[in-house]
Amino acid sequence: MAEEVMLIGAKGSPFTRRVETALKMKGVQYEFMEEDVSNKSPLLLKYNPVHKKIPVLLHNGKPICESLVIIEYIDETWKGTPILPEDPYERAKARFWAKFMDDKCLQPLWKSCSSQGEEQEKAKEEACELLKILDNELKDKKFFGGDTIGLADIAANFISHWFLIIQEVTGVEVSTKDKYPKLYEWIDEFVNCSIIKENLHPKEELVAVFRGRLQAATATK
The missing domain is CATH 1.20.1050.10 (Glutathione S-transferase Yfyf (Class Pi); Chain A, domain 2)
Incomplete structure (x- = not known):
């Protein structure tokens, strides 16, 4: 079964770019959805109802929010180049x-x-x-x-x-x-x-x- 990975973010956002960097370091294929932060979409509000902020990573329909949390999730979920050390x-x-x-x-x-x-x-x-x-x-x-x-x-x-x-x-x-x-x-x-x-x-x-x-x-x- 193919994995579904979507990133809701804004290309000019350093927080979105953090997540993209982590995904690319791991070689993960993903779909990017550009969010207008001045006019938040129903999708963003649905998947991040607490903070209502980008970025949001959707992995097989499950949302993960906050860029540093998302990066750790990516590191633990996909093999490849490690982002955090083992020690x-x-x-x-x-x-x-x-x-x-x-x-x-x-x-x-x-x-x-x-x-x-x-x-x-x-x-x-x-x-x-x-x-x-x-x-x-x-x-x-x-x-x-x-x-x-x-x-x-x-x-x-x-x-x-x-x-x-x-x-x-x-x-x-x-x-x-x-x-x-x-x-x-x-x-x-x-x-x-x-x-x-x-x-x-x-x-x-x-x-x-x-x-x-x-x-x-x-x-x-």
């Missing part, structure tokens, strides 16, 4: 850094470029401290998990691509190669890995998206 301690560390990306890094990084005045200065200060922590964690490693791409690297995809574009669009400089050399070495290794490179959202499209979001945010202030 329990190393697995715990991978989960720790993946959670760190979501819980600690995402909001300050976004606010460091999108907010204004005192709020922006505070966010920039916080973002710089967080990037310093990540730079230090990479001091003797190629990737967060060691020699190969793993859960924490996939979780950090926002830093490797989206955040650099946001900085360019806003003209705000938070992250530079001089300040975070190991982080930038990681970015170079990560985005030039074949699976990641093929899976990056086109820069020009993200530029247009972020310009629109920033204009909308400014208009409401």
Whole structure:
């Protein structure tokens, strides 16, 4: 019996791209359904009634939600390139850094470029401290998990691509190669890995998206 795998997401979303990366690392064939996040479909609301957010993975009709949870599910369900290490301690560390990306890094990084005045200065200060922590964690490693791409690297995809574009669009400089050399070495290794490179959202499209979001945010202030 053929497996049915569908991913409900948005191509410009780093969270959707995380799941696509995991599926491609495992060589899983899947159907992609593009979701309009400003006009949520009945399908999305049906399969993620709690958070009403993308991405959602449907595996033989069963929904799995939240990108990091989905990645672990993919890793446990399909053989092939491992995403989490076998060693329990190393697995715990991978989960720790993946959670760190979501819980600690995402909001300050976004606010460091999108907010204004005192709020922006505070966010920039916080973002710089967080990037310093990540730079230090990479001091003797190629990737967060060691020699190969793993859960924490996939979780950090926002830093490797989206955040650099946001900085360019806003003209705000938070992250530079001089300040975070190991982080930038990681970015170079990560985005030039074949699976990641093929899976990056086109820069020009993200530029247009972020310009629109920033204009909308400014208009409401």
